[in-house]
Amino acid sequence: MTDDTRDARIPVDRSWAWMVLAGSLVISTINVGTEKSYGIFFIEFLRTFKGTVMMTVLINTVLTVVYCITASSLLLIGFKRLSVRASVFLGIILCAIGYSVSSFATGLDYLIASQSILIGTGNALHNPPIFMLIGEYFDKKKGLANAIFISGNSLGGIIMPPLYRYVFDKYGLRGGPIITAGITLNSLVAAALLRPTEFYTRNIPQKSTQGSEYVEKESPTNENNAKETPPNDCLGDSNNLYPLISTKRAKQHSPHDANDTNDIVDKISRSSIVRYLSNGDLASSSVSSLPGRIDHRIIAMDGEHFKTETSFLVKCKNKIDCTLMKNVLFILFLTIYCFGNVAIMCAHIYIPTYARDIGIDDQRIAIIVSIMSVTDFVGRILAGYLADLSSITPHWVVILSQIVVGVVLQFTVYYTSFWRLVVFVAIFGSTAGMIAALFPPMMIEIVGMKRYRSAMAVFIICVCLFNGLALPVLGYFRDVTNTFHFSFHVMGASSFVAIVLLIVFDVIVRKRARKKKLDLEIN
Numbered sequence: 001m002t003d004d005t006r007d008a009r010i011p012v013d014r015s016w017a018w019m020v021l022a023g024s025l026v027i028s029t030i031n032v033g034t035e036k037s038y039g040i041f042f043i044e045f046l047r048t049f050k051g052t053v054m055m056t057v058l059i060n061t062v063l064t065v066v067y068c069i070t071a072s073s074l075l076l077i078g079f080k081r082l083s084v085r086a087s088v089f090l091g092i093i094l095c096a097i098g099y100s101v102s103s104f105a106t107g108l109d110y111l112i113a114s115q116s117i118l119i120g121t122g123n124a125l126h127n128p129p130i131f132m133l134i135g136e137y138f139d140k141k142k143g144l145a146n147a148i149f150i151s152g153n154s155l156g157g158i159i160m161p162p163l164y165r166y167v168f169d170k171y172g173l174r175g176g177p178i179i180t181a182g183i184t185l186n187s188l189v190a191a192a193l194l195r196p197t198e199f200y201t202r203n204i205p206q207k208s209t210q211g212s213e214y215v216e217k218e219s220p221t222n223e224n225n226a227k228e229t230p231p232n233d234c235l236g237d238s239n240n241l242y243p244l245i246s247t248k249r250a251k252q253h254s255p256h257d258a259n260d261t262n263d264i265v266d267k268i269s270r271s272s273i274v275r276y277l278s279n280g281d282l283a284s285s286s287v288s289s290l291p292g293r294i295d296h297r298i299i300a301m302d303g304e305h306f307k308t309e310t311s312f313l314v315k316c317k318n319k320i321d322c323t324l325m326k327n328v329l330f331i332l333f334l335t336i337y338c339f340g341n342v343a344i345m346c347a348h349i350y351i352p353t354y355a356r357d358i359g360i361d362d363q364r365i366a367i368i369v370s371i372m373s374v375t376d377f378v379g380r381i382l383a384g385y386l387a388d389l390s391s392i393t394p395h396w397v398v399i400l401s402q403i404v405v406g407v408v409l410q411f412t413v414y415y416t417s418f419w420r421l422v423v424f425v426a427i428f429g430s431t432a433g434m435i436a437a438l439f440p441p442m443m444i445e446i447v448g449m450k451r452y453r454s455a456m457a458v459f460i461i462c463v464c465l466f467n468g469l470a471l472p473v474l475g476y477f478r479d480v481t482n483t484f485h486f487s488f489h490v491m492g493a494s495s496f497v498a499i500v501l502l503i504v505f506d507v508i509v510r511k512r513a514r515k516k517k518l519d520l521e522i523n
Contacts, residue, residue, distance in 0.1 A: 009200040010136070016195060017137035021145050023193030024130050025152045027088070030187045031095065031126070033156020034180065036373050037164045039352030040366060046353070048173045051108045053353065054475035059111050060349055061471045066120030068464035071128055072457045083196040084129040091126025092187050095119050100181035103174050126191075136197045150377075157373020165366035324455055329446045332505050334459060337439055338466040340398065340498035343405050343491045344432040345467045346474055347372065351428075354412070354484040355421055364418050368425055375429030380437035382430070387438055394438045395509075399502045401434035402495045409492030413485050435498070470494075 011017050038060065045056050082090065098118030105111050130149075138145040163183075168176040324330050351372065355365045383401070387394040408427050415424045447455040474487040481487075 010197050011200070012137060012139050013141045017145075019193045020133060020137050020195065021148060023190035024134060024149050026190035027092075027126070027130065027187045028149055028152030029156040029159070030183060030190075031092070031123075031156075032153045033158075033160030034164070034184060035123070036153075036157040036348060037161045037369065039348050039350075039369055040161060040164050040168065040362075042349050043352060043356055043362070043365070044168050044173050044176070045108065045111065049105075049108055052475070053478045054472050055108050057349060057471045057475040059108065059115050061468045062112050062116035063120040063123075064471075065464050065468045066117055067124050068460045070121050070124035072460040074124060074128060083198065084133045085191060085194045085196055087129045088126040088191045088194055089188060091122040091124070091129075092184060092191060094122030094125065096122075096181040096184045098122060099177045099184060102177040105173075130194070133194055133196070154374060154377035157377070158370045161366040161369040161373075162363070165362055169362065324447060324451065324458055327447065329505065329508060330455065332501060332508070333439075333442065333446055334462055336498050336501045336505060337435065337459070338463055339494040339501070340402055340435040341463065341467065342470050342494040343409065343428075344376075344436060346471060346487075346491060347428065347432060349471070350474065350478075350484060350487065351421075351425065353478075354488075357484065358416055358421075360418055360421065368418075368421060371422060372425045372429040375426050376433045379430035380433050383434035383437040387441070393506075394442050395502055395506055398435045398438055398442075399499055399506075401431040402499050402502070404431040406492040406495035406499065409488045409495070412488040 042056060042060070045051070045059065046053070049056070095118070098114050101114045101118070102111055105114065134145050134149060164176070164180065167179045171179060348369070352365050352369055355368055356362075360368070379401075383397055386392060386397045405428060408424060412424070415421045443455060443459070444452055474490060477487045477490065478484050
């Protein structure tokens with residue numbers, strides 16, 4: 001948890017904050033559940049348009065690239081023109097439009113425009129802002145709030161696949177997308193609960209109270225308190241950018257006051273905050289692991305000085321720290337994640353299609369997708385628990401999980417029945433997502449918190465390009481061999497490459513730690 005201050009007028013950890021969390025939970029359940037059901041959509045596209053797997057998977061490839069480019073751009077420039085609620089509204093509406101116009105599709109090229117561009121942009125507009133808003137409304141109970149919000153992903157992964165299977169069985173590809181759009185629009189009701197924190201800072205005057213000196217936001221007084229030396233690092237700690245509003249208020253929201261129960265939940269939720277890449281887990285984690293937006297911490301400041309500092313920050317946010325490319329550990333970890341993420345990236349599309357190829361009926365395929373969602377959620381929480389143990393480091397948790405993933409993917413030729421596939425999905429789902437769950441703390445350890453936002457922008461772009469290439473290549477292998485076995489072998493091989501690189505990573509980290517310890521002893 002970050003040691004930041006909050007405006008006294010914002011109901012942090014109380015009151016409307018819980019309504020915001022309730023709305024976020026509903027949105028997560030509906031929209032992420034729909035995204036996790038994409039394997040069912042994929043089967044319908046193949047069945048209706050008789051296209052190749054490679055051509056059909058381009059829909060998801062373009063969606064992923066559009067999402068990540070949009071999300072990384074928002075990550076750099078911030079949400080300056082739209083409020084969080086307006087951004088979420090716009091994102092949900094774009095997703096609904098994307099689903100509804102898909103019912104008129106005449107070919108796969110049409111779906112690339114409707115599904116990929118509209119839904120990819122919509123997801124980028126509504127997903128990251130919710131994480132940011134939760135970070136603004138919660139401080140001491142932020143871990144609990146994140147854990148509840150992420151549980152919506154699992155709940156949606158259980159409920160939505162069987163529901164969409166029923167919808168497509170009854171209405172087909174012409175009526176199914178329209179029903180999907182209607183279900184998506186239901187989340188607008190929940191989005192109405194996402195009251196921006198500006199509602200409190202703009203509409204409620206800040207009064208002086210005994211024991212603390214609050215300053216009116218519009219007041220130009222206290223100029224001495226407003227004058228601060230700008231930080232040298234434009235992406236530095238936001239707490240150093242502007243003066244604190246009150247020492248006592250800062251103490252009230254100090255993370256050191258959190259009780260033991262919330263600390264435990266916070267550790268788990270921080271580790272499990274990341275979801276699969278095709279649904280934006282990189283971008284989501286990048287904003288959820290950072291403090292709330294610094295714009296709301298500007299309390300006592302001269303109007304002209306406020307404009308100067310904001311302009312300075314906007315310029316800084318539009319720049320990516322290119323010195324990151326000189327960091328050997330960063331480049332190595334970026335490569336590790338690209339290879340290690342291939343399996344979980346492709347699984348939600350190719351496993352349902354593989355199940356169809358071996359003769360499993362559509363209703364059981366929906367059950368398999370639900371099981372994979374549940375085990376993925378459990379596995380990510382387990383990864384967080386293991387990483388917090390002093391007896392094992394996070395990168396060794398990832399190494400062990402990638403070993404399991406690489407091995408089980410080499411034996412797909414034996415997964416020829418429903419129950420065998422269930423066992424495979426349970427093992428695979430509980431381990432494949434661990435690398436995604438643990439990369440935020442590992443990334444912070446490598447680049448530091450000051451350069452985390454810039455590092456995430458580079459990370460998202462590179463991973464998108466890599467996985468955007470992996471999806472159609474694996475689909476091409478399926479079309480050439482008429483089976484997914486070779487594609488799964490390649491997915492497993494990518495995990496083995498990640499294992500080798502992780503071992504090299506561990507050796508470098510240990511070597512640097514010994515050198516640092518020796519230097520300290522000499523000094």
